[in-house]
Amino acid sequence: MPEGPSIVIMQEEMQAFSGKKILEASGTANIDMNKLLNRKVVAIKTWGKHFLICLPHLTLRIHLLLFGKYSIDEPRKGKPKLQLRFTNGTLYFYACSVTEIEEDLDDVYDWTTDLMNKQWDPAAARKRLRSHPDMLLCDALLNQDIFAGAGNIFKNEILFRTRLHPLNTVGAIPTSKQAAIVREMHTYAFEFLRWKKAGVLKKHWEAHTKKICPRCGIPFHKEYLGKTKRRTFFCESCQIRYA
């Protein structure tokens, strides 16, 4: 579930609870459930992979990590980390991280970094990318300070679309390629959203989990690369290595 577009879908599914009062709060998360009682959800927001339930002067930050799941009205097996009952239904969150944010969200989050946000700023993203010349592309494309909401699927698909080898450093590639990464990231984010909603996301993968390059037909490499050591699928022939 966890990449940015999936969190936007979750937000849409839970939007009916915005404006509602918490009648019951429980779960294994290490927060004080009592203080949530009778408080009104003033907004539900997202930033990258962060799902934000805003109460007056307090925000619950839910991160699904790798395995997290949620449901509405239908409890799953296992103990929820957080369960919130409202007049119009109950929200369940499993295997996730739940933390509290006391500060003003605008002081915590740079909304221009979030691929899914209206305030997404490609020029600012190019600048942030450029500021890490020694970072490998396979790490940069997962960096939430540069591309909030991007995940491993994004990384593999964008590197393939831009014909860039994952082991290039940011500084080694042309400025035009840096711009192409930023552009494709944003384009793919909304394709991901559309395809995920339609249940056809996997069908559109060109690189992620693939064994053969769809462009030239030779076998993909599958390696765990970079500081992030995440699965990377790439074509040694089609994806250019500058340095």
Next chain:
DNA sequence: CCGGTTGTTCAGCG
């Protein structure tokens, strides 16, 4: 049925 993973944080170590 087991192995692997759309992710992040933190403890422990050198």
Next chain:
DNA sequence: GCGCTGAACAACCG
């Protein structure tokens, strides 16, 4: 203090 490694979390798919 730094960077690196591994653990922890714990659900589902193939």
